[in-house]
Amino acid sequence: MRCAVLVFPGSNCDHDLYKAANSVEGMEAEYIWYTHDTLEGFDAVLVPGGFSYGDALRAGALAARAPVHKALQCAAASGIRILGICNGFQILTECGLLPGALHRNSGLRFVCDSVSLEVSNTETCFTTGYAGKTDLPIQLPIAHGEGNYTCDPETLQKLEENGQIVFRYSGSNPNGSLADIAGITNETGNVLGMMPHPERAMSAWMGSADGRIIFESLRQ
Amino acid sequence: MNSTEPDSNQIYHGQVYRQMGLSDDEYKLVVELLGRRPNLTETGIFGVMWSEHCSYKNSKPLLSRFPVDGPEVLQGPGEGAGVVDIGDGYAVVFKVESHNHPSAIEPYQGAATGVGGILRDIFSMGARPIAVLNSLRFGPLSSGNSDSSKSNVSRTRYLFGHVVAGIAGYGNCIGVPTVGGEVCFDECYSGNPLVNAMGVGILRHEQLQHGRAEGIGKSVIYVGAATGRDGIHGATFASEELNQNSDAKRPAVQVGDPFMGKLLIEACLEVYESGAIYSVQDMGAAGLTCSSTEMSDKGGVGMELNLNLVPQRAEKMSAYEIMLSESQERMLFVANPGREEDIFAICKKWDVPAVTVGHLIEEPVLRLKHHSETVAELPLKTVCGATPIYQREAKMPQEVIERQQQSAISWEVPEDLNSVFEQLIQTPQLASKSWIYQQYDFMVRTNTAVCPGSDAAVVRVEGTDKALAMSIDGNSRYVFLDPRTGGKIAVAEAARNVVCSGARPLAITDGLNFGNPEKPEIFWQLEQAVSGMAEACNILKLPVTGGNVSLYNETEGEAIYPTPVVGAVGLIENNVHTTTQYFKNSGDVLLLLGETKNELGGSAYQQMQLGNICGLPPELDLNTEQTLQQTLLEIIRSGIVNSAHDLSQGGLALVLLTSCTENYGIAVDLKSKLRPDVVLFSESQSRVLLSVAPENVELIDVVMQKKGVPCFQIGKVLSAETSAASGTPEVGSFEISLNNNPVIQADLQSLRNLWQNAIGREMEHSL
Numbered sequence: 001m002r003c004a005v006l007v008f009p010g011s012n013c014d015h016d017l018y019k020a021a022n023s024v025e026g027m028e029a030e031y032i033w034y035t036h037d038t039l040e041g042f043d044a045v046l047v048p049g050g051f052s053y054g055d056a057l058r059a060g061a062l063a064a065r066a067p068v069h070k071a072l073q074c075a076a077a078s079g080i081r082i083l084g085i086c087n088g089f090q091i092l093t094e095c096g097l098l099p100g101a102l103h104r105n106s107g108l109r110f111v112c113d114s115v116s117l118e119v120s121n122t123e124t125c126f127t128t129g130y131a132g133k134t135d136l137p138i139q140l141p142i143a144h145g146e147g148n149y150t151c152d153p154e155t156l157q158k159l160e161e162n163g164q165i166v167f168r169y170s171g172s173n174p175n176g177s178l179a180d181i182a183g184i185t186n187e188t189g190n191v192l193g194m195m196p197h198p199e200r201a202m203s204a205w206m207g208s209a210d211g212r213i214i215f216e217s218l219r220q
Numbered sequence: 221m222n223s224t225e226p227d228s229n230q231i232y233h234g235q236v237y238r239q240m241g242l243s244d245d246e247y248k249l250v251v252e253l254l255g256r257r258p259n260l261t262e263t264g265i266f267g268v269m270w271s272e273h274c275s276y277k278n279s280k281p282l283l284s285r286f287p288v289d290g291p292e293v294l295q296g297p298g299e300g301a302g303v304v305d306i307g308d309g310y311a312v313v314f315k316v317e318s319h320n321h322p323s324a325i326e327p328y329q330g331a332a333t334g335v336g337g338i339l340r341d342i343f344s345m346g347a348r349p350i351a352v353l354n355s356l357r358f359g360p361l362s363s364g365n366s367d368s369s370k371s372n373v374s375r376t377r378y379l380f381g382h383v384v385a386g387i388a389g390y391g392n393c394i395g396v397p398t399v400g401g402e403v404c405f406d407e408c409y410s411g412n413p414l415v416n417a418m419g420v421g422i423l424r425h426e427q428l429q430h431g432r433a434e435g436i437g438k439s440v441i442y443v444g445a446a447t448g449r450d451g452i453h454g455a456t457f458a459s460e461e462l463n464q465n466s467d468a469k470r471p472a473v474q475v476g477d478p479f480m481g482k483l484l485i486e487a488c489l490e491v492y493e494s495g496a497i498y499s500v501q502d503m504g505a506a507g508l509t510c511s512s513t514e515m516s517d518k519g520g521v522g523m524e525l526n527l528n529l530v531p532q533r534a535e536k537m538s539a540y541e542i543m544l545s546e547s548q549e550r551m552l553f554v555a556n557p558g559r560e561e562d563i564f565a566i567c568k569k570w571d572v573p574a575v576t577v578g579h580l581i582e583e584p585v586l587r588l589k590h591h592s593e594t595v596a597e598l599p600l601k602t603v604c605g606a607t608p609i610y611q612r613e614a615k616m617p618q619e620v621i622e623r624q625q626q627s628a629i630s631w632e633v634p635e636d637l638n639s640v641f642e643q644l645i646q647t648p649q650l651a652s653k654s655w656i657y658q659q660y661d662f663m664v665r666t667n668t669a670v671c672p673g674s675d676a677a678v679v680r681v682e683g684t685d686k687a688l689a690m691s692i693d694g695n696s697r698y699v700f701l702d703p704r705t706g707g708k709i710a711v712a713e714a715a716r717n718v719v720c721s722g723a724r725p726l727a728i729t730d731g732l733n734f735g736n737p738e739k740p741e742i743f744w745q746l747e748q749a750v751s752g753m754a755e756a757c758n759i760l761k762l763p764v765t766g767g768n769v770s771l772y773n774e775t776e777g778e779a780i781y782p783t784p785v786v787g788a789v790g791l792i793e794n795n796v797h798t799t800t801q802y803f804k805n806s807g808d809v810l811l812l813l814g815e816t817k818n819e820l821g822g823s824a825y826q827q828m829q830l831g832n833i834c835g836l837p838p839e840l841d842l843n844t845e846q847t848l849q850q851t852l853l854e855i856i857r858s859g860i861v862n863s864a865h866d867l868s869q870g871g872l873a874l875v876l877l878t879s880c881t882e883n884y885g886i887a888v889d890l891k892s893k894l895r896p897d898v899v900l901f902s903e904s905q906s907r908v909l910l911s912v913a914p915e916n917v918e919l920i921d922v923v924m925q926k927k928g929v930p931c932f933q934i935g936k937v938l939s940a941e942t943s944a945a946s947g948t949p950e951v952g953s954f955e956i957s958l959n960n961n962p963v964i965q966a967d968l969q970s971l972r973n974l975w976q977n978a979i980g981r982e983m984e985h986s987l
Binding site: 205 | 385388393394395477478479480482483570571657659660662663664665666668671795798
């Protein structure tokens with residue numbers, strides 16, 4: 001499986017995502033510079049975390065309008081799997097591939113920690129590997145200042161009904177997000193945005209290997 | 221020349237040079253060296269280059285006492301940062317830098333640019349930055365019972381909150397993990413907080429860059445953000461005492477742009493890789509002045525710059541402003557002949573401005589052209605090589621002797637040690653620092669193997685089985701009571717932290733934060749502390765590969781505690797040796813290495829009981845320390861140690877608590893003739909707490925006996941869950957007795973909650 005790791009000016013988890021994807025058997029990651037106008041030939045697109053364009057205007061706002069965004073829209077429409085993590089999630093909401101928006105954390109501070117998550121839908125192409133997992137909730141790191149997910153009540157209802165809410169914070173909510181949302185998909189289920197960092201939880205020495213399952217599910 | 225600027229005669233008659241940090245004698249020397257009176261730009265250049273920050277004119281004679289060489293040292297002091305070989309063709313680059321005065325005036329930007337500055341030092345050496353750490357000092361976070369200090373406390377909270385936010389804002393955005401640090405709160409830092417940042421990077425040997433400009437005719441290329449009017453004369457400001465007028469110096473504080481910083485790192489690393497440059501230096505303190513003069517002086521050439529070509533973000537900047545600006549995120553390259561376009565192409569890809577601003581010349585001078593006129597021409601040996609070096613007078617103050625003679629323990633044993641312990645673990649000094657480090661991204665780049673909170677942070681070296689342990693430490697209370705011993709302890713403790721993580725300490729970087737060295741009492745502190753540090757470095761075989769000196773840390777004439785901080789980096793030969801301070805298994809045996817003595821002078825417990833400190837700090841025998849560290853490393857590497865934790869502030873009781881996790885508590889029984897509070901809270905040196913499997917106890921005991929390291933079996937690790945499930949009262953989960961009498965019996969989770977959230981509560985508590 002060929003994965004594109006998008007690189008915007010200011011992306012800083014691109015390297016981590018590249019390493020993580022390449023460490024999964026059968027996955028091959030390549031960096032794709034933000035000026036590319038096509039994503040043809042890739043089976044998945046990974047949108048990394050960081051501070052694209054230094055968070056100028058709003059987190060993700062400028063990256064969502066960078067030259068590569070047209071190719072990203074095409075890829076999404078054609079059913080290619082797209083995973084946006086942290087700033088990648090913010091970019092996906094900013095370019096309209098995912099509903100809602102990410103506000104400043106309710107505590108008004110950046111939060112770096114490991115959090116417990118409930119996998120609310122194990123039937124998406126990103127989460128099938130969690131289906132048989134008994135050791136729950138899963139543990140993934142977070143590191144963000146703007147992860148407070150919000151949307152209007154109708155959208156929330158749709159998200160709930162369609163099973164688009166994939167991850168929820170379990171126990172305590174670190175950023176005040178609506179309905180404890182940590183990650184959602186689009187309606188067709190091929191685009192996932194999440195605040196937690198699965199690429200930071202790839203083996204036991206990192207504190208958790210629960211993130212690897214997302215990459216393994218994606219590969220299927 | 222700008223018509224509003226004073227000319228050379230006005231500078232002389234109006235003593236304008238004083239505002240630029242030159243004394244009357246220094247100005248006289250400049251005139252003598254030049255054979256004429258310097259103009260404003262030239263005076264400004266001498267002002268910054270002869271400041272303590274750039275020239276070490278007050279500290280140089282002392283710094284020469286440090287050992288700087290070692291078989292693994294590839295680059296000692298003198299370049300952007302020290303470089304030490306770690307094998308397999310890799311080397312580690314690291315250094316500490318202070319940003320105290322800017323942070324006192326504008327805490328967010330002061331701290332942010334402190335991080336930016338140290339990172340540029342690291343990647344100017346050719347290294348990819350892999351971690352930052354910080355060492356912070358502030359006034360108290362609460363006013364206690366006194367009303368008068370409320371405004372100070374509110375200011376301190378503002379400074380503390382914004383310094384942490386500034387470090388986070390810069391480090392998180394630039395994508396370098398902030399993996400560790402330390403912080404202390406004490407009245408002496410109320411007016412003059414300290415912000416020291418340490419950067420660590422990795423390179424392959426062949427990637428090492430240098431800052432020597434060599435080769436007449438080579439292009440000098442300016443890379444990075446445009447020059448503005450921010451930070452003018454920052455280095456001079458950093459070398460003065462703070463006073464009521466310091467707020468007016470806010471324009472001397474630089475403004476950071478971590479986004480540009482990130483682009484600059486990537487562009488520079490790519491340019492280095494292309495082989496297009498000959499040498500590089502970052503524009504840090506004293507900006508374009510320092511980089512241009514130091515690079516050409518090191519290479520024995522001259523440099524001619526056309527200031528009209530320097531990218532500028534403000535209109536009508538004068539030569540003086542361009543040369544003295546400390547705008548951030550800028551580098552100076554000397555290009556290899558014919559490779560200029562390659563440099564421009566890479567910089568363009570990263571959207572980083574790059575422009576040729578001058579070239580190297582034979583005559584060893586710095587020549588500046590502005591609007592087609594020569595606006596400065598200075599022989600480099602006067603700017604860089606003729607700085608007066610001062611041998612200041614040192615005098616031991618009488619009050620130090622008196623303070624040392626006071627008894628360190630003048631109170632009765634408290635009846636309720638449980639509540640004393642609860643109170644102690646909530647002092648910001650000893651409380652968990654999670655409120656701080658959770659604001660820092662400590663995991664980005666996914667090499668962080670041990671996160672903040674343990675003795676040292678551990679960061680893996682990608683592409684190898686190795687890792688680096690790093691720690692920054694310095695207990696200024698000990699230094700205040702006895703600078704020599706305090707200096708020794710600072711080095712020993714930083715090294716011990718690293719050893720506890722399974723690493724062999726390689727070298728250290730030092731940040732010397734002191735008051736005004738022109739005062740004999742202050743200079744005595746500096747001299748004593750440096751001597752103590754040097755002695756420790758010699759015995760522990762730790763070269764000092766670079767560092768920073770920050771003097772004049774005084775407010776209204778009151779100096780801070782003498783505060784040397786030591787950054788240590790150690791090599792973990794194989795990742796499997798990585799050890800943390802946390803208990804791992806129920807039933808593991810607790811071993812205390814080292815002797816506990818009647819030593820409360822300068823301790824956190826004494827500070828809490830008395831509201832100040834007195835007596836002598838703990839003793840430190842460097843040979844004992846060395847044996848402890850070597851033996852400990854040996855047994856850690858043999859794989860029989862499950863956790864190791866250095867004993868420092870707060871003593872044994874705190875170390876026991878901070879080794880517990882939500883899953884593991886302790887039952888400890890101590891044997892001692894000392895007072896119970898001394899046994900619990902003494903800060904005796906050269907001690908480490910281990911947890912080991914029962915079957916390994918005997919082996920370790922034998923090894924320790926052979927090496928002469930005292931080793932006491934003091935108790936065992938309990939599973940916090942089983943004690944609750946089996947119906948035994950939960951108070952049993954953290955239990956310490958002395959000679960079979962209970963001294964602390966507490967519920968582990970409530971202790972942990974008190975400890976974990978104390979700083980957050982303090983920050984939210986109304987005044």
